[in-house]
Amino acid sequence: MSKIVILGAGISGHVAAAHLRRKLSKEHEVLVVSPNSNYQWIPSNIWVGIGRMKSDQILFPLPPLYKKKNINFKQALVTTFHPEGDAETESAFVKIKYVNGQQKGNTENVTYDYLINATGPKLAFDMTEGLNPGTNKAYSVCTYSHAEHAWHALDDLIQQMKQGKKAKILIGTGHAKSTCQGAAFEYILNVEQELRRHNVRDQAEVIWIANEYQLGDFGMDGVLLSYGDNIMKSSEMVEMIFEDRGIKWILGAGVNKIEDGIAHYETLDGEYKSETYDFAMLIPAFSGHGFKAFDKNNEDITEKLFKGFMLVDADYTPKPYEEWSVQDWPETYQNPSYNNIFAPGIAFAPPHAISKPRVSKNGTSISPAPPRTGMPSGITAKLVADNIIDIINGKKDLHHKGSLGNMGAACIASAGYGMTKGSGVSITTYPIVPDYNKYPNTQGRKLGKTFGEIGLAGHWLKFALHYAFIYKAKMKPFWWLIPE
Amino acid sequence: MTQRISKSKRFFMMNPIIQFFKFIWLSIKIMLVVAGGHGGTRKANS
Numbered sequence: 001m002s003k004i005v006i007l008g009a010g011i012s013g014h015v016a017a018a019h020l021r022r023k024l025s026k027e028h029e030v031l032v033v034s035p036n037s038n039y040q041w042i043p044s045n046i047w048v049g050i051g052r053m054k055s056d057q058i059l060f061p062l063p064p065l066y067k068k069k070n071i072n073f074k075q076a077l078v079t080t081f082h083p084e085g086d087a088e089t090e091s092a093f094v095k096i097k098y099v100n101g102q103q104k105g106n107t108e109n110v111t112y113d114y115l116i117n118a119t120g121p122k123l124a125f126d127m128t129e130g131l132n133p134g135t136n137k138a139y140s141v142c143t144y145s146h147a148e149h150a151w152h153a154l155d156d157l158i159q160q161m162k163q164g165k166k167a168k169i170l171i172g173t174g175h176a177k178s179t180c181q182g183a184a185f186e187y188i189l190n191v192e193q194e195l196r197r198h199n200v201r202d203q204a205e206v207i208w209i210a211n212e213y214q215l216g217d218f219g220m221d222g223v224l225l226s227y228g229d230n231i232m233k234s235s236e237m238v239e240m241i242f243e244d245r246g247i248k249w250i251l252g253a254g255v256n257k258i259e260d261g262i263a264h265y266e267t268l269d270g271e272y273k274s275e276t277y278d279f280a281m282l283i284p285a286f287s288g289h290g291f292k293a294f295d296k297n298n299e300d301i302t303e304k305l306f307k308g309f310m311l312v313d314a315d316y317t318p319k320p321y322e323e324w325s326v327q328d329w330p331e332t333y334q335n336p337s338y339n340n341i342f343a344p345g346i347a348f349a350p351p352h353a354i355s356k357p358r359v360s361k362n363g364t365s366i367s368p369a370p371p372r373t374g375m376p377s378g379i380t381a382k383l384v385a386d387n388i389i390d391i392i393n394g395k396k397d398l399h400h401k402g403s404l405g406n407m408g409a410a411c412i413a414s415a416g417y418g419m420t421k422g423s424g425v426s427i428t429t430y431p432i433v434p435d436y437n438k439y440p441n442t443q444g445r446k447l448g449k450t451f452g453e454i455g456l457a458g459h460w461l462k463f464a465l466h467y468a469f470i471y472k473a474k475m476k477p478f479w480w481l482i483p484e
Numbered sequence: 485m486t487q488r489i490s491k492s493k494r495f496f497m498m499n500p501i502i503q504f505f506k507f508i509w510l511s512i513k514i515m516l517v518v519a520g521g522h523g524g525t526r527k528a529n530s
């Protein structure tokens with residue numbers, strides 16, 4: 001009998017738990033440790049942030065589902081990792097701290113045979129002075145509670161605009177190294193459409209601020225894509241959309257301080273500037289959780305497990321941009337020091353960025369960190385689960401592999417909500433990490449599989465995926481037929 | 485605001501009947517990318 005412990009119940013943790021439970025016999029234990037007892041479909045937070053969906057439409061409680069499916073659950077935070085056990089405990093364990101109920105504040109050592117670290121990112125608001133969702137008129141949509149809060153503030157502003165107020169709305173990245181530009185891109189387009197719906201668009205100046213060097217970089221160095229009969233750059237496509245919607249932009253901006261209604265930023269030219277606003281939504285930096293690890297003798301071995309995020313089978317040798325290779329990216333998400341530990345989704349440490357790193361004249365690094373969206377998070381979690389099942393069944397090698405350099409991602413960015421007025425910008429990219437050797441003439445991507453589409457169908461698709469993925473997450477009949 | 489999307493293009497983007505077919509086309513195309521699978525990059529045959 002084996003015990004598999006999964007840390008985190010986001011997209012990757014939940015996918016891993018669901019597949020393990022479906023494929024492993026009952027004698028094996030699957031245990032999920034996560035501080036939030038709700039599963040949330042994060043991509044739909046955008047619609048919570050414009051008041052078109054309620055939080056309860058995008059979340060559901062995990063404990064009843066896990067009870068029904070025979071998955072054990074502890075509502076707790078992992079605090080430290082002990083992959084060799086310690087003086088008292090023979091087997092590997094993690095220390096957890098309960099965050100709810102009668103056990104709140106208690107700690108426990110949870111032993112495991114296999115550990116899946118799916119704790120995603122820490123939303124590192126503290127890395128930008130004054131950036132704290134709900135203060136200084138700056139908000140976030142990274143969680144459903146943040147998104148609800150953002151909507152209340154935006155709604156207030158819309159009401160004031162209806163009374164004649166002129167307003168400035170700033171949306172983008174809140175740190176020089178933020179990622180997840182895609183989420184901010186969706187939000188700015190949705191906000192812009194809502195302003196039109198409320199007939200206050202003329203009173204608003206809507207501004208995109210980002211650490212990207214060019215529009216449409218999205219932390220992926222931009223993409224060259226087919227759009228109808230044309231081949232265009234994502235920068236051209238986004239520029240076309242922004243100009244058409246009257247959205248202005250500030251690029252190469254490393255936001256470093258937020259004051260009440262003022263965003264201070266440094267540019268790649270080394271200038272220090274600021275932008276005022278009445279409402280802002282800024283994506284924070286994503287960092288590792290700062291976990292510590294200890295060996296059997298209680299010596300600190302954090303560097304064997306973590307480099308911010310968790311170390312896996314990537315090539316972490318520091319190299320200049322020109323020498324980056326698709327082969328640097330991990331394939332199995334297994335920790336090189338402890339082969340029973342894996343880290344899919346956002347929890348693994350990327351070998352380097354995907355976008356070209358850029359440094360301001362003052363030496364500040366201003367460029368996007370690599371994104372890891374929902375689809376690769378789900379795919380990597382499933383392949384980790386499949387490899388663990390193989391090992392339990394006696395296989396020696398890890399057969400299931402999935403490098404971001406050999407995997408596509410379908411990103412359907414909502415560009416406005418509504419069954420007849422909605423829109424979506426679908427950008428499908430293959431591979432996620434450009435492979436310049438395989439596709440030298442098309443900026444590292446395969447053109448037929450890298451394409452863009454704009455229109456109402458994109459909204460319908462995003463809307464359909466919302467229901468399909470919640471159905472899948474609820475593990476309803478034949479859920480596994482829906483791909484990650 | 486600078487009009488960058490022509491009226492005919494906008495009609496195409498927002499017409500529910502045209503977009504219904506686009507929806508089906510897009511779903512199939514995305515499924516093909518997903519079904520195309522994934523693998524490693526380090527071995528020639530992986």
Ligand SMILES: Cc1cc2nc3c(=O)[nH]c(=O)nc-3n(C[C@H](O)[C@H](O)[C@H](O)COP(=O)(O)OP(=O)(O)OC[C@H]3O[C@@H](n4cnc5c(N)ncnc54)[C@H](O)[C@@H]3O)c2cc1C
Pocket residue numbers: 007008009010011012013033034035036042043044045046076077078079118119120121141142143180183289344345346347372373374375377411412413
């Ligand atoms: C607003 C927004 C919109 C997005 N839209 C899209 C989209 O349209 N399409 C797309 O593909 N992707 C989208 N993404 C990205 C997508 O949400 C992420 O790729 C995905 O959530 C990553 O999954 P994950 O499981 O690795 O991390 P997460 O989903 O962040 O899950 C991490 C889990 O770990 C738990 N955890 C944290 N700390 C601990 C701890 N100490 N101990 C135990 N558990 C812990 C958390 O509570 C959570 O359950 C969006 C992201 C945002 C923020």
